[in-house]
Structure formats: structure tokens, C-alpha cells
Amino acid sequence: MTLTASSSPAVELSGISKRFGAVVANDGVDLVLRRGSVHAVMGENGAGKSTLMSILFGLVTPDSGQIRVDGSPVTFSSPLDAIAAGLGMVHQHFRLFESMTVAANVVFGAEPRRLGLVDRRAAEARVRELGERYGLEIDPRARVSQLSVGERQRVEILKALHRDATILILDEPTAVLTPGEVSSLFAVIRRAADSGTTVVLVTHKINEVLSVSDEVTVLRDGRVTGRFSTGDTSGAELVHAMTGRDVLEVSNQGDVTPGATVLRVRDAVVSEGGVERVGNISFDVRAGEIVGIAGVSGNGQHEVVEAILGTRSLARGSVELQGADVTGWSVRDRRAHGVAVIPEDRRGEGSAITMTIAENLTLGHHRTAPIGANRGIRRGWISLRAQRARSRELIEQFDIRTPSGQHTAGSLSGGNAQKVVIARELSYGAPLLVAEQPTQGVDVGAIEAIHGRLLDYRTAGGAVLLVSHEISELLALADRVLVMLSGEIVAELSRAEATSASIGAAMSGATAPTATATTNTTTPATGVRR
Amino acid sequence: MSAPPEPQVLRHPLVRLARVAVRHPVVVPVGAVVIAVLIGAVIIAAAGLDPLTAYAAVLSGAFDPDTLDYTVSVWAFICGMALVAAIPLRMGEFNLGGNGQLVLGGLAAAVVAGQSGLPPLLAVPVAILAAAVLAGAFGAISAPLATRFGIPIIISTLLLSPVAVAVVSYLLRFQIGEKGAAVAQTDRFPESARMWALGDLSYTNVGLIIVILLMVAYWLVDSRTAVGFELRVVGANRRFGAYGGVRVGRLALGAMAASGAVAGIVGAIITLSAPYRLTDGALLSPGYTFAGLAAALLAGGRPALIPVTAVLFTVLQVGGAAMERSADVPRQLSDVLQGVVIVVLALRTVVDNRRSGEKGAR
Numbered sequence: 025m026t027l028t029a030s031s032s033p034a035v036e037l038s039g040i041s042k043r044f045g046a047v048v049a050n051d052g053v054d055l056v057l058r059r060g061s062v063h064a065v066m067g068e069n070g071a072g073k074s075t076l077m078s079i080l081f082g083l084v085t086p087d088s089g090q091i092r093v094d095g096s097p098v099t100f101s102s103p104l105d106a107i108a109a110g111l112g113m114v115h116q117h118f119r120l121f122e123s124m125t126v127a128a129n130v131v132f133g134a135e136p137r138r139l140g141l142v143d144r145r146a147a148e149a150r151v152r153e154l155g156e157r158y159g160l161e162i163d164p165r166a167r168v169s170q171l172s173v174g175e176r177q178r179v180e181i182l183k184a185l186h187r188d189a190t191i192l193i194l195d196e197p198t199a200v201l202t203p204g205e206v207s208s209l210f211a212v213i214r215r216a217a218d219s220g221t222t223v224v225l226v227t228h229k230i231n232e233v234l235s236v237s238d239e240v241t242v243l244r245d246g247r248v249t250g251r252f253s254t255g256d257t258s259g260a261e262l263v264h265a266m267t268g269r270d271v272l273e274v275s276n277q278g279d280v281t282p283g284a285t286v287l288r289v290r291d292a293v294v295s296e297g298g299v300e301r302v303g304n305i306s307f308d309v310r311a312g313e314i315v316g317i318a319g320v321s322g323n324g325q326h327e328v329v330e331a332i333l334g335t336r337s338l339a340r341g342s343v344e345l346q347g348a349d350v351t352g353w354s355v356r357d358r359r360a361h362g363v364a365v366i367p368e369d370r371r372g373e374g375s376a377i378t379m380t381i382a383e384n385l386t387l388g389h390h391r392t393a394p395i396g397a398n399r400g401i402r403r404g405w406i407s408l409r410a411q412r413a414r415s416r417e418l419i420e421q422f423d424i425r426t427p428s429g430q431h432t433a434g435s436l437s438g439g440n441a442q443k444v445v446i447a448r449e450l451s452y453g454a455p456l457l458v459a460e461q462p463t464q465g466v467d468v469g470a471i472e473a474i475h476g477r478l479l480d481y482r483t484a485g486g487a488v489l490l491v492s493h494e495i496s497e498l499l500a501l502a503d504r505v506l507v508m509l510s511g512e513i514v515a516e517l518s519r520a521e522a523t524s525a526s527i528g529a530a531m532s533g534a535t536a537p538t539a540t541a542t543t544n545t546t547t548p549a550t551g552v553r554r
Numbered sequence: 555m556s557a558p559p560e561p562q563v564l565r566h567p568l569v570r571l572a573r574v575a576v577r578h579p580v581v582v583p584v585g586a587v588v589i590a591v592l593i594g595a596v597i598i599a600a601a602g603l604d605p606l607t608a609y610a611a612v613l614s615g616a617f618d619p620d621t622l623d624y625t626v627s628v629w630a631f632i633c634g635m636a637l638v639a640a641i642p643l644r645m646g647e648f649n650l651g652g653n654g655q656l657v658l659g660g661l662a663a664a665v666v667a668g669q670s671g672l673p674p675l676l677a678v679p680v681a682i683l684a685a686a687v688l689a690g691a692f693g694a695i696s697a698p699l700a701t702r703f704g705i706p707i708i709i710s711t712l713l714l715s716p717v718a719v720a721v722v723s724y725l726l727r728f729q730i731g732e733k734g735a736a737v738a739q740t741d742r743f744p745e746s747a748r749m750w751a752l753g754d755l756s757y758t759n760v761g762l763i764i765v766i767l768l769m770v771a772y773w774l775v776d777s778r779t780a781v782g783f784e785l786r787v788v789g790a791n792r793r794f795g796a797y798g799g800v801r802v803g804r805l806a807l808g809a810m811a812a813s814g815a816v817a818g819i820v821g822a823i824i825t826l827s828a829p830y831r832l833t834d835g836a837l838l839s840p841g842y843t844f845a846g847l848a849a850a851l852l853a854g855g856r857p858a859l860i861p862v863t864a865v866l867f868t869v870l871q872v873g874g875a876a877m878e879r880s881a882d883v884p885r886q887l888s889d890v891l892q893g894v895v896i897v898v899l900a901l902r903t904v905v906d907n908r909r910s911g912e913k914g915a916r
Contacts, residue, residue: 085706387798396780408777
């Protein structure tokens with residue numbers, strides 16, 4: 025764990041910047057990886073971790089900045105250059121040939137040869153040798169299709185080690201693993217680091233960082249917001265670095281009395297590939313209240329949203345909307361019955377960037393008046409005039425900065441693209457509004473406007489479920505806060521009980537959040553390990 | 555992959571203007587055609603012939619006033635098959651089974667026309683309707699295969715198509731074909747069951763009007779109806795469609811049925827036109843299916859562009875034959891040009907995917 029002054033940097037990234045169109049993914053990022061250490065790179069979705077790692081591995085060329093490996097500057101124009109410099113990357117989604125053996129996968133692209141042919145025996149011996157050295161035992165002759173997810177990951181790691189990688193990048197390695205597989209992965213990581221390999225662990229899970237890393241670099245909105253030595257930091261401090269924002273102007277006055285229950289979720293279980301993403305959760309949202317769901321991203325919040333909208337089915341449990349059991353209903357029927365969703369991934373799920381703004385504002389309104397019609401002779405037809413009129417109206421009302429509604433949604437900046445999604449979803453007037461990270465990547469002025477609209481929605485009698493990783497946002501808006509961790513609701517805090525300390529403690533897995541704590545630093549780091 | 559930090563020269567206003575111009579949506583299709591024509595010229599020159607003469611022969615052959623009637627009929631068939639490809643393409647799916655749907659349409663029309671004995675006013679509409687239903691049902695099979703069993707539509711249509719072609723071929727040879735003929739074909743249909751003529755034209759007939767009506771209908775559905783809107787939404791971003799409440803499975807079923815039905819109608823029109831019989835292989839040998847697919851791809855599935863891009867492939871098809879006769883360049887060059895256009899368009903897709911993949915790597 026302790027770092028000696030003599031351990032020299034294996035890799036130094038300095039001043040790395042990268043933009044994609046209007047989005048700044050990395051903004052002057054510095055990262056120093058010491059040889060033989062485990063370095064965690066933390067941050068929320070969209071914080072710029074993946075871009076930084078793609079740059080380090082030669083998948084993306086930075087706009088500016090420098091990479092040094094062992095002190096000498098390098099430029100990677102492709103991953104092949106990075107591999108040659110001793111880097112190896114294990115991607116979140118495995119890249120294996122399922123019908124081939126472990127050994128064939130490991131040596132692929134750098135096969136031991138004999139008489140010009142692949143030397144299968146040497147390949148198998150190599151896999152055994154590497155497996156023993158790093159504690160990655162696996163049968164070299166097994167077919168990948170028969171392996172578990174954890175075993176496949178071992179094959180990916182062996183692939184990198186076979187190419188003599190001395191710097192190993194693991195991108196969200198535990199996302200797909202069971203708890204048992206996680207602990208054996210950590211043993212492998214520790215062993216590799218002890219034998220001189222530098223390991224970069226990309227993750228947003230605090231307990232993992234605390235249990236396996238030596239050093240931590242935290243990114244937020246493309247910038248480094250914290251550098252820590254793991255021994256000297258706490259879960260609460262990391263949460264703050266990942267999500268901290270200044271206190272916001274708009275806030276919930278707590279002046280609305282909740283009415284009838286609009287959303288009722290009971291014993292909901294969502295599983296994917298045998299892993300439970302959401303385990304048996306129940307909660308209600310009533311008219312006239314904003315219920316916040318807090319939690320570090322990837323703890324099942326998104327799956328809950330999908331289960332409410334109907335884009336994902338429940339393994340068990342039920343969802344009731346305005347008294348009707350909608351568990352087996354289609355998305356279309358649920359939307360018609362009264363749910364609107366502002367999704368987290370507005371580019372990938374909440375809009376079609378190649379279509380016009382007017383068309384993006386139309387989806388879901390295209391079968392009802394005034395744009396469409398659901399009865400009579402105009403049923404099934406669309407009025408282009410009404411579409412244009414409505415788009416003009418919403419562009420004006422929501423202050424979407426664009427020359428006209430006939431421009432594509434892809435031409436908008438991030439904040440304005442978000443306004444398109446919000447305008448469309450709010451204008452349904454649905455009894456239930458689910459807002460997932462509604463202000464992520466949005467500038468400060470727009471944040472205030474969005475918060476104001478959510479509060480107005482509630483005051484007008486709407487039920488709002490607000491999923492956010494920003495504690496300050498939840499404190500400003502929510503009447504109640506549910507905290508999710510590993511797919512479960514681990515705490516429910518009333519408006520009086522919710523403080524950044526109590527939410528942060530529950531998010532990081534500390535037991536029994538205390539309502540009296542007022543600062544982050546009072547949370548003991550030891551309480552974070554689970 | 556992406557460029558290293560921009561050199562100063564690339565920031566010059568003129569260079570930036572040029573870059574914006576290059577991104578205009580018309581650039582890629584037109585560029586594809588220009589590149590194809592240039593590559594064709596190189597091939598012709600390499601064969602020791604004069605490209606200019608050859609291309610002049612293509613144009614004069616296609617627009618020869620004496621055979622313009624024939625050229626227009628080919629254009630109609632290519633437009634029809636372009637619709638077949640365009641309807642699923644609008645939602646991001648490929649129907650590569652046009653051949654099978656085409657011959658099933660021909661079969662249905664031939665059976666009704668040859669064996670039903672319906673009166674003149676009824677025979678043709680009933681034959682066309684039967685063709686649309688049979689081919690539409692066949693095309694629709696691919697949709698549940700995709701939604702229920704995860705077999706991509708592009709694969710199932712491609713693999714089911716030869717089955718239909720073989721079945722029709724078998725029926726023509728051994729069941730419904732003309733007895734004692736050397737060629738597998740039906741008897742000539744009675745006068746009452748032949749496609750209605752259009753004035754005294756010998757190739758173009760009322761089929762042209764039917765195809766034009768189908769194109770107008772596609773344009774209307776695409777731009778003015780909820781279903782057309784949903785097709786475009788799903789084609790632009792499938793997840794966005796599902797999130798917005800589009801029933802993607804049903805939409806695919808409808809699109810594939812409509813696509814197959816149009817192929818069936820085209821098959822019926824060809825079969826009921828001169829020489830008024832269904833002959834084994836006659837529907838497939840002109841290659842309308844893939845010329846139509848290429849036209850639809852070049853148009854990006856857009857209704858207003860299909861008649862235009864279809865002209866290009868009609869010229870290649872009709873003019874290619876003329877070029878062979880007068881300039882001694884083999885007509886296979888037309889196929890080469892079609893192929894190059896498709897490859898260039900496919901390259902565009904690959905480049906786009908790479909770019910968006912890079913953007914997604916955040």
C-alpha cells in the first residue's frame with residue numbers, strides 16, 4: 025500500500041484535452057501512474073473517464089496534451105502503438121471469439137509459431153504459465169462460450185498479459201461480476217501490482233476503490249476534482265469530489281401537501297444475465313411530491329426508471345400507475361395512461377439527432393390532437409402545420425436556442441438538446457414525471473430553470489420521481505430521498521433528515537445515517553467498506 | 555481515426571467553408587455516382603476502349619426516342635423495387651428478399667389470370683390483389699422471426715428468398731406449366747386477363763400508373779402519417795422509438811408486409827404484361843430487385859428522391875445493353891457501376907459509424 029518515493033511514474037498524462045463537438049470530454053487532465061501501484065480513476069457517467077482511457081490506449085487522439093511512458097513522450101495513433109509501449113486494456117464489453125478456445129483467444133494476433141503454423145501446445149503452455157504467475161488459473165482448452173462472465177474476464181486479462189503489458193487498464197471490470205468473482209479479481213489485481221504491473225482501475229464504485237487501490241484520481245465534467253492517496257481518504261470525501269456542486273438558488277419550500285398515490289412499486293426485481301440489478305424494492309410517489317432517488321450511478325436507479333416506463337420488464341414484483349397495475353403494459357399504453365420520462369441518456373435514448381427539433385418534440389404527441397388525431401377522419405394523419413406551430417411554441421417557452429425548429433437536434437448544444445427532451449416530456453402533462461439526471465452536463469443558468477420547472481410541476485399537482493447523483497440537487501428539490509446502493513433502497517430520509525452528510529453516508533454504504541451530522545468529514549471512512 | 559491537433563492552414567475560412575459543403579447530404583450520393591463513373595471509365599480504358607464513346611452509347615441507348623417506351627417501363631419496375639427496399643430501409647431494416655416476393659407475386663397473378671376465368675374488368679385487379687397478399691404475407695414472415703427469435707430481417711429475407719424462387723420454379727416445371735414446352739412457362743393468358751394498355755404503347759401500360767400511385771402513397775404515408783413518422787423515428791434511433799412508445803415489432807410487421815406486397819404487385823404487373831405468361835427466371839434475369847435496392851440506398855429511402863435515383867439505374871440497365879451493341883463494351887460494366895455505387899455508399903455508413911463510435915466513447 026505505501027508508496028515509496030523511489031517508485032517512478034510508469035505513465036504521465038499532462039494537460040489532456042478532448043472535445044467532441046460542443047461537449048468537452050476532457051479539459052486539461054493530468055494523471056500520474058506510479059509503477060506497481062493500483063490507481064483508481066473515478067467519476068460519474070459522462071465525467072470523462074472513458075475518453076481519458078481511450079486516449080491513453082490510442083483509441084482517441086487528444087486535441088492537446090502529452091503522454092509520457094517511462095519518462096519519454098509518445099504519440100499513439102492506434103491501440104497497436106499503445107500495446108507496443110506496454111499497455112493492455114480490458115474493455116467493459118469483452119472482445120472474445122466465443123467458439124474458440126481460451127488459448128487461441130489469448131494468443132490471437134501474437135501467436136507462437138512453429139513451422140509457420142500456430143503452435144497450439146506452446147500457446148497452452150503460455151496460458152498455464154501466465155495463469156500460475158498471476159493467479160489466473162483457467163483451462164486453456166476450454167471454449168470461451170462455456171465460460172462464466174468472470175472466467176471470460178480472466179481471458180481478457182491474460183490476453184493483455186500475453187502481450188507483456190506492464191500497464192493494465194481495467195474499464196469498469198466489476199460491472200458484470202458476482203461478489204465472489206469481484207474478490208478474486210481484486211486478488212489478481214493485487215498480485216499483478218505486487219509483481220510490478222501498473223493497474224488502472226476505472227470505476228465509480230467507492231467501496232472497490234477503497235478496498236483495492238493505492239491512489240485515486242477523481243474526474244467531474246472532464247476535469248480532475250480530486251487526487252487522493254487511498255489510505256488518507258474516506259468514502260464521503262470521494263462522493264463529494266465526484267458529485268459536489270455549489271448550493272443552488274431554487275429550493276423546495278415544502279409547502280405542498282401530497283395527495284393520492286400516483287406510482288406504487290412493489291417488490292420489484294430486475295435481473296440481467298443472472299445478476300440482480302434491482303433487488304426487491306418497494307416505494308410510492310404521491311401527487312404533489314418530489315421523491316428523490318440518490319445513489320452513485322450504476323446502483324440500479326436506471327433499471328428502476330426503465331421498469332417504470334416499460335422498456336425493461338420486471339423479473340418479479342409490480343408497478344401500479346394511478347391505481348392500475350401496468351406491470352405487463354407496453355410503453356405506449358403506459359405513456360397514454362400517464363407517465364413521462366426525462367431519460368439520463370438524452371442523445372442515445374431521449375432524442376434522434378438526425379431528425380429535426382420539431383420532429384423530436386413530436387414523438388408521443390403524434391397520435392393525439394393537435395398534431396395527430398385519435399378519432400375521426402384524421403385518425404393516423406399528422407398535421408405538419410400543427411407540428412410547426414407547436415415546435416415554435418415550445419422553443420419559445422423553453423428558451424431553446426436554435427434558428428428554427430427545422431434544424432436537426434444534433435446541431436444543438438448539450439443544454440439546449442436537454443431542453444428539447446424536457447419540453448417534450450413536460451408538455452404531456454402526465455400525472456407522473458420521472459426525471460433522470462435532468463441537469464447533467466447543463467450549465468448553471470439552465471439548471472436553475474430546470475429546477476424551477478420541476479417544482480412548478482409538483483405544485484401543479486404532478487408526482488415527480490427525481491433520480492440524481494447530485495446531492496445538492498436532491499437537497500434543493502426533494503420532499504423525500506430514497507438512497508439506492510447495489511440495487512436496494514438502503515435509506516429513506518425525510519426532508520428534515522436529508523443532509524449532504526446523511527445522503528453521502530448512505531450512498532457510500534455507511535450504516536445508520538445520522539440526521540445531526542452536518543459536514544462530510546465526520547463520516548468515518550471505515551464505515552464505507554461493505 | 556480522428557485528426558491530431560489542427561494545423562493552422564485547416565482553420566482558414568475557405569477551408570472551413572469547403573468542409574461544411576462536404577457535409578451537405580447531397581454530396582455523398584452524387585459523389586458515389588461520380589466515383590462510379592470514373593472507375594467505370596478506367597475499366598473501359600484498361601480494356602482498350604474509349605470511355606467517352608461508351609458512355610455516349612449508354613445515354614443515347616437509354617434515351618433513344620424509338621425505345622423510350624421500353625425505357626419508361628424499366629424505370630417503373632425499378633421504381634417499384636426501389637419502394638420494396640425503401641419501406642423497411644426507412645426504419646433501418648433491409649429487405650433482401652425482393653426476388654422471392656417478386657416471383658410469388660408473379661405466381662399468384664399467373665394463377666388468377668390463367669385459371670380463374672374472371673371477366674375482363676375483374677381479372678386484372680383480382681390478380682394484382684392476390685399477388686400483393688401472397689407476397690406481402692411472405693415478406694411479413696421475417697418480422698416475427700426478428701422480434702421473437704432474434705433473426706435479423708436482412709438475413710431471413712435473404713435466405714427465404716431462394717426458397718420461394720425454387721418453389722415457383724418447381725410449380726412452373728411440373729405443375730402449372732405449359733405441357734410439352736421446352737421452356738418452363740405457363741400458357742398465354744386470355745385477352746381478358748392482360749394488363750390494360752396505355753394508348754398504343756407496346757411496353758408501358760397501366761402498370762406505370764399503378765407504380766406512380768404507390769410512390770405517391772409512400773410519400774404521403776412517410777411525411778403525413780403517424781405510422782410514417784414512427785418509421786422514421788425508429789430508423790433514426792431505435793431506442794428513442796421504443797422509449798417514445800413505438801411498438802417496434804408491429805411496425806416491422808407492417809413495413810415488411812407492405813414491402814412484400816409492393817414486390818408482389820410489381821411481379822404481377824410484369825407477368826400480366828407482354829408476353830402475357832409467367833416464364834421461369836424471366837422476372838429475375840433483368841435484375842430489377844438489386845437495381846431497385848441500389849436506387850433506394852442512393853436515395854436514402856427518401857420518397858421524393860427515389861424516382862430520380864431510379865432514372866440513373868434505368869439508364870445503366872437499358873443503356874448498358876445499347877453500349878454492348880454499339881460500342882462493344884460488355885453490359886456487365888453496368889453491374890460493375892451499380893456495385894461501385896453501393897460500395898461507396900456502404901463506406902459512408904462505415905465512416906459514419908466510426909465517427910459516432912468515437913463520440914460515444916465518452
